[in-house]
Amino acid sequence: MSNRDEVRRLAQESIARGDATGWFEELYQRASGSWDRVPWADLAANPFLLEWLGTSEARACGRRCLVVGCGLGDDAEALAAAGFSVVAFDVSPTAIEACRARFPASQVEYAVADALAPPAAWIARFDLVFESYTLQVLPPAARTVAIAALASLVSPGGRLLVLCRARDREEPEGQLPWPLTREELEAFREQGLAQQSILSFFDDETPPVRRFRALFGRRHSK
Ligand SMILES: C[S@@+](CC[C@H](N)C(=O)[O-])C[C@H]1O[C@@H](n2cnc3c(N)ncnc32)[C@H](O)[C@@H]1O
Secondary structure, X not given: OOHHHHHHHHHHHHHHOOOOOHHHHHHHHHHOOOHHHOOOOOOOOOHHHHHHHOOHHHHOOOOEEEEEOOOOOHHHHHHHHOOOEEEEEEOOHHHXXXXXXHOOOOOOEEEEOOOOOOOHHHOOOEEEEEEEOOHHHOOHHHHHHHHHHHHHOEEEEEEEXXXXXXXXXXXXXXXXXXXXXXXXXXXXXXXOOEEEEEXXXXXXXXXXXXXXXXEEEOOOOO
């Protein structure tokens, strides 16, 4: 059984128990520092985030940033290095412990929290909410809850940047990680955000994976 198959089995069992997120902590604990056993742990910042940081969209953002499902912290550190004041959270305490151990001098505030029920103090607080690859590992009901919760964290005038796998509505969903459709991303608009840009592209994996980079914004309050 490949590592990805094992991860899918762990996820399936957890979701079947009605626990959409319990398997993440289990996976990080099982890896116990051998991060190559965590399929998404590249130990490097996401190249599509780095690319976006060079755009005028990124320069136009305010500096208070929240990183959702931060994993081992590389994207949070990249955002801090780019001048953002960063809070980064993950539902897995082991992942957050690893962030603190990997980056002991970090300016990032790391926290254990759940995107399905974020702390009330975070509501409307962030100029940039950055989400990569977490929505695509949540089953549909949890994904809907997460979209509403993440939208609520964007400040007036703030932005939400999503990186995810992409598919057209007619294409099969396939297996985890489940690609998102444009229509699913539009759910952010129902939460009071406006879509500012959406880029559909293929990465350089073999075979290439289609992805979206989508930016939403909340209007300034009057
Ligand atoms: C597929 S990984 C992506 C990690 C990282 N964002 C990246 O792009 O490499 C999803 C991450 O989100 C975390 N996660 C899953 N559900 C979550 C939730 N409800 N709240 C907070 N973090 C969550 C997992 O523990 C995991 O670290």
